[in-house]
Amino acid sequence: MPLSFEVNGKQVTVEVEPRMTLVDCLRHKLRLTGTHVGCEHGVCGACTILLDGEAVRACLILAVQAEGCKIVTIEGLSNDEALTPLQASFRRHHAVQCGFCTPGMITTAHALLSEEPDCDADRVREVLSGNICRCTGYISIVEAVLDARSAYRPPESQP
Amino acid sequence: MRNSFVGSPVERREDLRFVRGRGQYVDDLNPDGLLHAVILRSSFAHGRIRSIDASATVKLAGVHAVITARDMPGGPPRIPMRLQPLPEFMPFEQGVIADTKVRYVGEPIAVVVATSVAVGEDALDHIVVDIEPLPAVSDCETSAAGDRLLFEQQGANCAMTFTAECGDADAAFKAAAYVRREKFRTGRHFGLTLEPRGVMAEWDAATGRLTVSGAAKVPFFNRRVLAEQMGLPEDSIAMIENDVGGGFGARGEFYPEDFLIPFAARYTGRPVKWIEDRRENLMAMNHARQAQVEVEIACAHDGTILALRGHAHVDMGAYMRTNGAVAARNIAQFMAGPYRIPNIRVKSSLWMTNKTPVGTYRGPGRFETDFFRERLLDMVAKDLRLDRVELRRRNLIPASHMPYPLPAIAPFPASDEIDSGDYRATLDRCLEEFGWADKAKLAGKLIDGRFHGLAVGCFIEGGAAGPKETARLEINPDGSVAVFIGSSAVGQGVETVFAQIAADALEIPMDRISGVHHGSTAYVSDGYGAYHSRSVVMGGSALLDATKNLHNLIRTAAAKRFGCLPSEIKISEDGIVGPHGSSARFADFAGLTAEGAFLNKKHTYTFGAHAAHVTVDARIGRIEIIDYLAVTDCGRIINPMTVRGQVIGSLVQGLGGALLEDLKYDKDGQLLTGSLADYLLPSASDFPNLRAVVTEMFPSPINPLGAKGAGEGGIISAGGVVANAVANALGAFGVEPRELPLTPQRVWEMVEAGRLAT
Ligand code: FES
Ligand code: FES
Numbered sequence: 001m002p003l004s005f006e007v008n009g010k011q012v013t014v015e016v017e018p019r020m021t022l023v024d025c026l027r028h029k030l031r032l033t034g035t036h037v038g039c040e041h042g043v044c045g046a047c048t049i050l051l052d053g054e055a056v057r058a059c060l061i062l063a064v065q066a067e068g069c070k071i072v073t074i075e076g077l078s079n080d081e082a083l084t085p086l087q088a089s090f091r092r093h094h095a096v097q098c099g100f101c102t103p104g105m106i107t108t109a110h111a112l113l114s115e116e117p118d119c120d121a122d123r124v125r126e127v128l129s130g131n132i133c134r135c136t137g138y139i140s141i142v143e144a145v146l147d148a149r150s151a152y153r154p155p156e157s158q159p
Numbered sequence: 160m161r162n163s164f165v166g167s168p169v170e171r172r173e174d175l176r177f178v179r180g181r182g183q184y185v186d187d188l189n190p191d192g193l194l195h196a197v198i199l200r201s202s203f204a205h206g207r208i209r210s211i212d213a214s215a216t217v218k219l220a221g222v223h224a225v226i227t228a229r230d231m232p233g234g235p236p237r238i239p240m241r242l243q244p245l246p247e248f249m250p251f252e253q254g255v256i257a258d259t260k261v262r263y264v265g266e267p268i269a270v271v272v273a274t275s276v277a278v279g280e281d282a283l284d285h286i287v288v289d290i291e292p293l294p295a296v297s298d299c300e301t302s303a304a305g306d307r308l309l310f311e312q313q314g315a316n317c318a319m320t321f322t323a324e325c326g327d328a329d330a331a332f333k334a335a336a337y338v339r340r341e342k343f344r345t346g347r348h349f350g351l352t353l354e355p356r357g358v359m360a361e362w363d364a365a366t367g368r369l370t371v372s373g374a375a376k377v378p379f380f381n382r383r384v385l386a387e388q389m390g391l392p393e394d395s396i397a398m399i400e401n402d403v404g405g406g407f408g409a410r411g412e413f414y415p416e417d418f419l420i421p422f423a424a425r426y427t428g429r430p431v432k433w434i435e436d437r438r439e440n441l442m443a444m445n446h447a448r449q450a451q452v453e454v455e456i457a458c459a460h461d462g463t464i465l466a467l468r469g470h471a472h473v474d475m476g477a478y479m480r481t482n483g484a485v486a487a488r489n490i491a492q493f494m495a496g497p498y499r500i501p502n503i504r505v506k507s508s509l510w511m512t513n514k515t516p517v518g519t520y521r522g523p524g525r526f527e528t529d530f531f532r533e534r535l536l537d538m539v540a541k542d543l544r545l546d547r548v549e550l551r552r553r554n555l556i557p558a559s560h561m562p563y564p565l566p567a568i569a570p571f572p573a574s575d576e577i578d579s580g581d582y583r584a585t586l587d588r589c590l591e592e593f594g595w596a597d598k599a600k601l602a603g604k605l606i607d608g609r610f611h612g613l614a615v616g617c618f619i620e621g622g623a624a625g626p627k628e629t630a631r632l633e634i635n636p637d638g639s640v641a642v643f644i645g646s647s648a649v650g651q652g653v654e655t656v657f658a659q660i661a662a663d664a665l666e667i668p669m670d671r672i673s674g675v676h677h678g679s680t681a682y683v684s685d686g687y688g689a690y691h692s693r694s695v696v697m698g699g700s701a702l703l704d705a706t707k708n709l710h711n712l713i714r715t716a717a718a719k720r721f722g723c724l725p726s727e728i729k730i731s732e733d734g735i736v737g738p739h740g741s742s743a744r745f746a747d748f749a750g751l752t753a754e755g756a757f758l759n760k761k762h763t764y765t766f767g768a769h770a771a772h773v774t775v776d777a778r779i780g781r782i783e784i785i786d787y788l789a790v791t792d793c794g795r796i797i798n799p800m801t802v803r804g805q806v807i808g809s810l811v812q813g814l815g816g817a818l819l820e821d822l823k824y825d826k827d828g829q830l831l832t833g834s835l836a837d838y839l840l841p842s843a844s845d846f847p848n849l850r851a852v853v854t855e856m857f858p859s860p861i862n863p864l865g866a867k868g869a870g871e872g873g874i875i876s877a878g879g880v881v882a883n884a885v886a887n888a889l890g891a892f893g894v895e896p897r898e899l900p901l902t903p904q905r906v907w908e909m910v911e912a913g914r915l916a917t
Binding site (some may be wrong): 017019020027028031033034035036037038039040041043044046073074075078083087090091092094096097098099100101102103106121124125126128129130131132133134135136137138139140141142 | 168170171173174175176177178179180181182183184186187189277351352353354355402403404405406407436437649650651652800801803804807808809810811812834835836840841842843844845846847849873
């Protein structure tokens with residue numbers, strides 16, 4: 001069946017089977033392969049995307065449920081010129097090893113910092129506890145997210 | 160220019176694509192005409208296959224082929240062992256697909272090739288498999304009883320017993336003043352990677368060439384195996400290493416799918432991709448760790464260890480896989496760890512069971528033995544009323560005894576020695592940095608409803624396995640240099656680390672290293688890959704050799720051009736200079752390429768000490784890590800940032816194995832933990848208080864870099880140290896953990912048993 005939604009600022013229409021998950025649609029129909037699949041049952045968070053501004057697991061949503069929604073994936077949170085402050089912070093803190101969890105981590109962290117730019121380490125850990133990283137042990141990821149907070153604060157509140 | 164990229168925390172090159180979601184993993188590949196494979200796996204742990212009927216399945220719309228053992232002329236090929244390939248193991252090797260029997264839940268029975276994964280999964284339901292169930296062997300005890308045989312013609316379920324020996328253990332025990340005997344067990348867990356495995360194969364019938372994507376870890380070895388199995392010349396197969404979402408020893412070994420998918424591609428004449436789902440992953444990827452041991456230690460009254468004797472039993476699962484013997488072998492050889500024990504005899508028996516076969520997982524055999532040995536040491540200290548730290552310090556191998564020989568192991572003997580280190584100094588560093596003297600006062604104290612416990616433990620980590628690694632350098636048209644290497648990437652940052660080493664060796668800025676190309680079989684003449692913490696040491700040393708060879712080639716070419724002797728040529732960052740003002744640029748020698756190699760029979764040994772402070776809520780069995788410090792001396796450090804990342808990352812995996820991760824089976828050999836909701840992995844909120852200190856006091860004397868393998872140190876001590884800290888906390892209840900993981904239930908049960916006893 002035909003399906004239309006907005007992805008990374010572009011309106012798209014695709015033909016999907018009703019049983020297709022949103023993550024499969026993004027990855028295999030729209031070739032947005034930055035969103036990863038680590039479990040297909042909602043535990044690992046590798047498939048995290050923004051759906052109407054909220055971080056959600058794209059493996060737990062059917063593509064057809066996204067009709068008319070606004071979706072942002074890691075591709076939409078990136079640009080060619082430079083790393084975003086959050087991405088640069090991940091790199092600086094060595095919060096990336098194999099990179100497989102990274103898009104989901106960055107997307108989840110982006111959603112958190114957009115809402116709560118003053119969150120503390122416990123809050124970061126709580127929110128990221130839904131995203132599994134098998135490589136880093138998380139310490140560096142939490143540091144990276146905390147260090148990127150200032151970029152999410154409104155300019156007037158910055159020193 | 161004297162560079163010093165080596166030793167600097169250089170930010171990683173690969174991150175530029177990973178943080179943007181531009182990594183390319185095997186499931187991201189999508190060539191034209193792609194078909195998808197799904198695999199029918201056995202739901203029985205043990206049974207005889209009576210028949211497989213796929214006649215209805217092949218007729219389904221969208222199904223291109225159903226492949227079973229019958230489609231393989233001469234029967235399904237076996238997967239040979241890569242390490243310790245002893246003839247005794249051959250009858251236990253796994254065929255690529257079940258033929259007459261199934262021996263574990265998850266064993267491949269048929270492959271469906273279809274237009275999509277969904278169509279293929281639907282089709283699986285139409286295959287009619289008739290299996291006569293046989294009683295399952297679900298643990299070592301049942302295996303040893305011998306009345307249920309996995310391989311009837313072998314007459315027994317024991318594949319092998321390794322023995323490690325030095326001195327005369329029996330005589331030492333007879334004469335010893337103090338002896339303690341204990342039994343311990345480690346749970347079954349594994350090197351789960353966040354990216355499940357995957358293979359994509361493309362067959363070009365016109366040229367007879369096969370391209371296999373998704374290769375990792377040991378692509379050159381796997382190519383040899385595949386060529387033999389498919390009846391193809393080796394050089395007609397290209398193995399491509401894409402970005403790899405974690406290795407940990409488990410990914411990249413030759414698995415059944417590494418034959419089945421290329422076979423399916425040739426069978427259908429179309430590109431075929433298979434991506435493991437998580438449920439499959441938990442039952443198909445190599446398991447690890449499950450072992451039980453009966454071990455005895457003999458000491459003098461002052462705590463000097465005189466002898467160690469024991470017998471371990473390792474739950475191997477259903478087949479001997481490529482590196483299946485490594486952990487069992489290491490359990491025998493490394494039981495003594497970093498301690499000087501003059502008399503040792505440790506046996507390790509490999510028992511076949513109806514479970515997923517085992518392979519290596521980071522720190523194979525070492526995580527297990529460190530739990531056994533360090534637990535035993537704390538028990539000895541208690542018995543002899545000695546300080547736990549003092550007991551260890553007294554028995555660590557003294558620096559003056561380096562290099563120190565390891566016990567001899569048989570069969571498949573390999574003489575080995577520990578290369579360098581001052582273990583006492585590193586232990587002291589750990590205690591000081593941890594604040595041991597102060598914290599030790601909390602031992603056993605009950606504060607706010609929680610008991611506090613402390614522990615310290617010491618380990619060695621082998622690395623840098625030979626025999627060889629190859630590297631090649633090539634000058635690009637713009638004068639930059641490309642690096643090609645036989646080492647593989649599994650997420651550890653080799654593109655950055657090799658660029659650092661190459662830039663320093665060539666004495667050029669890092670941005671003139673155009674790229675580091677690794678792992679795929681097309682890049683160098685021969686390669687050995689990424690296992691046993693070897694990539695950097697072996698590949699890096701080969702890179703130094705390639706640099707020397709490239710410089711020689713440049714000198715010869717430049718001498719010819721300038722009409723002078725090669726010895727008159729000077730090479731620097733700015734270019735190539737000859738006598739009388741003659742000069743040239745690197746770009747003038749574009750296309751020059753030189754290979755280099757490093758051969759090595761010895762291993763490097765990284766050493767370290769860990770200290771932990773835990774609390775235990777005795778009412779609910781909950782353990783919290785208040786502080787954990789890992790100190791590692793790993794020889795010359797190439798990139799302190801990535802080494803620290805390796806230590807913390809592997810430490811958290813070790814804590815997972817110590818506290819959470821457990822692959823459970825029932826008596827019928829059914830896997831009970833088939834999802835990430837059942838198999839618990841560490842999450843971001845579990846272990847916030849971890850510290851790592853990495854030092855480089857003792858460069859390895861056996862390679863030109865002076866580096867040592869450093870990928871496993873964090874994991875090795877975790878089980879023993881945490882268990883000792885829990886014992887220390889719950890001393891009031893007489894709790895002595897003898898089994899991992901320390902789940903809340905297990906801890907609570909020990910506390911309750913202690914309450915009853917007192
Ligand atoms: S793939 Fe969606 S949560 Fe794991
Ligand atoms: S970096 Fe590998 S899973 Fe997080």
